[in-house]
Amino acid sequence: MEKLMELLLGNEAVARGAYEAGVGVVSSYPGTPSTEITETIAKFSAEEVYCEWAPNEKVAAEVAIGSAIAGVRSMCCMKHVGLNVAADPLFTCSYTGVNAGVVFVVADDPGMFSSQNEQDTRFHAASAHVPVLEPSDSRECIEFTKLAFEISEKLDTPVILRLTTRVAHQRSLVTLSERTKVTKKYEKNVWKYAMMPAMAKKRHVVVDERQERLAKLSSGEITEDLTIPNRVVYAEDSGAKPGIITSGICYQYAREVFPDASFLKLGLTYPLPEKLIREFATNVGELIVIEELEPFIENYVRMLGLDVSGKKYFSNRGELGTAAIRRAYFGEEPKSATAGEEVKVPARPPVFCAGCPHRAVFYVLSKLKLRVCGDIGCYSMGAQAPYFGIDTVVCMGASVSMAHGMTKAMEIDEDADKLKTVAVIGDSTFIHSGITSLIDVAYNKGNSTTIILDNSITGMTGHQQNPAMGFTIRNEKTVATDLVKLANAIGIDDVTVVDPFDMKALREAILGAVSRDNPSVIIAQRPCALLKYVNYGGPAHIDTEKCIKCGSCMRLGCPAINRKSDGSVIIDSSQCVGCGLCFGMCPKGAIGK
Amino acid sequence: MESKKLNILIVGVGGQGTLLASKFIGMAARLAGRDVKVSEVHGMSQRGGSVVTCVKMGDEVFSPVIDLGEADVMLSFEQVEAVRWLPYLKKGGTVITSEQKIEPMSVVLGDAVYPDNVIEALEKSDAKVIHFDALKAAEAQGSVKTVNIILCGVLSRMIDDITPDIWSRALRMTVAPKFLEMNEKAFAAGASIDF
Structure with missing residues (x-):
């Protein structure tokens, strides 16, 4: 009897692919839409795969690079903005190469289901000269993850596996295979692994040579015993019909909208295959690139001097879909059902859950005349009705440093209004990148107030452990970062711990802290209401x-x-x-x- | 109902169990040997926001997402959500909606009014509409948590080529053993409600 296929989430399939490829170390920071990859890895046995939540993506990437150089296949997973944090190690790991394979799984979020921008990871990859694979369903999530490790080792480079929300969070059918075991021997080699100017100058040459090999590999001019998943399927009478170049989820949309077109489906989207694209262009009618976000493929095709359309039809904002593609290309409107009479449908944005400790903090903040720099997490929702309790949200950790900047601006500008400024940041986000900002406040004689919303979990991404909790990803007990001692150690003595549900005490703590002429920290401590032990x-x-x-x-x-x-x-x-x-x-x- | 290709849109409010419903239906399609894709929404919109998941089955499914005018059936856990997502249903498609009302924050705060003509507008629409109080039905079965499975029970009557045995196996593979009996009763109740 044929074995029943599994219905795996894209993220689960990436984890499965890594497992089958023999991954030995996985370090990640949670971020929608990438989180479930590492959660799934944690379900494999600790004897087979070491995994961890790192304090941030930079640390995660460095752990993976270290373990790969030591000889074990390694992976780090993050959302698109996480790669900004991990860009530093990525760019230089491109120079050092890897020994055992390193895969950076980076999940972009077109449409911003749960993000603060729509940046396109492929530009990071091009800039760092590392290859990018883009799967379009769960089967490819498994295959491409395995291939990513092979490319990484064969060409001695980190590889980016780029997902988007719709690939990461779709379920489709896959067949599972056995795990393979791969380890490499580590040999000390400062000319390869210690990047000081003299070494890095030589390694830059290696990067350029590798880039040429990758380009040939992508085009199919050389194989290196690898199967690069760039596929061409010609329609009958292809010269009279559109030829579509696409990748990732857009391939799935395009197959539905253009059943009779020719396709160049790119699995490897960096570097792009010049020869394949030129050949495809000569054999099809109108050449169209269908891609979400930036015209990454389209710009390259145009650079080759080919006549191509893409963003002329399709927006660089938000996600595409079959309806958007039909509307943009054919001018077709969807044939939707319609209500029999007008219904005024009220908006339903996400809100703080019943029992959420953040509600109390923002209720209190909204009553005080303060300027509030916010951060990334559930508590970003404090910016909306009925609290309007946040002035700014930029990136992870920015609340603390931006509040410091605002305070300094008020000192330097006599005419500035003298509103007191506070930062509001969650426990996990504080550890991610608020700590260094708080050191800046203390070191540079700031006097802003940082309110750490300690709900004892990483909440927004669906409950991941973090260093302040004292538990690892496998729920093993470990040391907990003591936030009070930490603040004290960097020179902030004015630290108050308060239960936000005691709103009177919280109000007094905030008013007291902002009235004093020194930097201060308030730790508002109450666990997330969704935690199982909260009853x-x-x-x-x-x-x-x-x-x-x-x-x-x-x-x-x-x-x-x-x-x-x-x-x-x-x-x-x-x-x-x-x-x-x-x-x-x-x-x-x-x-x- | 056409047996080859079926697009099912599941809509509701974050926390109502739409994800479990889509997993369950996806599992049934898989056990029936169909190609199937499921699209889920994780992250911010789960916090009491409007949520949508998609299940698409057929001989070969490409996009996992159901776009405007593409759903054959919409399973709605909350009445105003049925209207919000109605443009995703094709003309002549079927709406199965619970009559449950969950007030969004805009209504709680008095900035908006919960519309009182939802069911009427649906009944007068160009879709086939089945509406009932799934919350009350779930309470009658012993748990408000089974609203999702009751709705799936109603849906099961529209998919001829997935047999009761397959639904039952899919349910066993989707819910935890200690909740199985409760959910089996809920599914049976949904599958036999009179309209």
């Missing part, structure tokens, strides 16, 4: 006899508190966890259990 004992109720329908409790912006059409206020027992934050909001004491 508030079930939903609260409103005593309708006592309730005066004033709506004070609703100002917290809790999704479990609703007003009915008759004006009465109710607690939705299917949503309420019973955290009790609203009890103190009621002037009549009408809420309880």
Whole structure:
């Protein structure tokens, strides 16, 4: 009987591919849409694969590079903006090469489902001269991950496996294979692994030579015993029909929209295959590139002097899809069902969960006249209704350093308004890159206040362990970073630990900290309400006899508190966890259990 | 219902169990030997936001995503979400929606009003519409957590070539053993509701 195929998430398939390729070390920092790769790796036995959550992507990449040079196939996984943090090791690892294979899995997020920008990883790759593979379903996630390790070793280069949200978070059918074991012998070689100017000058030559080999490999001029997954399929009468160059998820969209076109499906999108593209162009009608985000492939094709269309039709913003491609190319509108009468559909953006400790912090912050530099995590949502409690969000760790910059700007500019500035940052984000910023505040005599929202987990990405918790990715007990001692050690003595649900104490702590002329840290400590061990004992109720329908409790912006059409206020027992934050909001004491 | 190719859009509010429903349906398609792709949404939109997942099955599926006008069936866990995502349903497609209402924050804060004409507008639409209170049905089965499986039970009646045995195997492979009995009852209830 034929073996039943597995239905794997793209990210699970990458993990499976790495496992089958014999990966021995995986170090990552969580980030949507890449997180499930390393979570899946952690389900393989610790004897076979060492894995960890690193404090940030730079550390993760360096761990992977180190273990690969030592002779074990290694991988680091991150979201697109994570590669900015890990760009430093990537660029120089391109010079050193790898010994055993190193794969950087980088997940881009066209459409920004859970990100702050739409940058295109392929430019990082081109700039660092490292090859990029782009799978378009789970089967290719497995195959390309294995191929990435082979290319990495054969050409002595780190390899980027680029996913996008729709590949990472789709499930499709795969067949599993056995694990292979690959190890390399480490030999000390400072001319290869110690990049000082004299060595790096020589290695730059190696990078250029490798680049030429990669380009030939991509075009199929040489094989190096590798099968590069750049596939050409010609339509019948191809000269009269469009020829589409595409990769990744766009290949899937394009196959649906253009069933009769010729295709050059690129699995390796850097370096691009000059010979293949030229040949394809001569055999097809209109040459079209379909790609999300930047015109990376299109620019190259145009540089070859070929007549090509792409962004002329398709936006560089957001994700593409079959409807967007049909509309842009054929001017076709979708044949959608329509409602029988107009319905005013209210917006439904994500909100803080019922019981979320961040709610209390932003309720308090919204009442104080302060400038607030925010950061990346669930608490970014403090920028929206009803709190509007954040002024800025830029990148991981930026809250602390931007608040310092704002404070210094106010000192230098006499006319600037003298609003006090605070930074708000989660525990995991603080460890990721808030620590160095806080050292800057202390070292350079800043006086800003940093509020660390310590919810004892990495929340936004779906609960990953972090160094402040004292547990590893495999839930083994380990040392916990002591945030109070850490602040003290870098020279900040003004540290207050407060339970954000004690909103009076929190308010006083913030007002006190901003009134003092020294740098300060407030640690607002309460675990994420979604953690299994958090149990508030079930939903609260409103005593309708006592309730005066004033709506004070609703100002917290809790999704479990609703007003009915008759004006009465109710607690939705299917949503309420019973955290009790609203009890103190009621002037009549009408809420309880 | 056409048996070869079927696009099922599952919509609701983050936290309602849409992901589990899409896994379950995807698993059933897989056991039935169909090509199948599932598209999920993770991350920020799971925090009480509007969520959508897609299950596509057929002889060969390319895109995992169901785009505007491409869904044959929409399974909606919350009534206003059915209208929000209606443009993704093809003309003449089928909506199966729970009548449950979950107020978005904009309504809670008084910045918007929860519309009172959702079911009426759906009934007058150019789609076939099945609506019932899946939350009440789930409560009757003993747990509000089984709304997703009840809705899948209703859906199962529209897919002729996936047999009850396959659905039952898929359910066993999707839910934890201690919740199996509860979910089996919920699925059976969904599969036998009168409309």
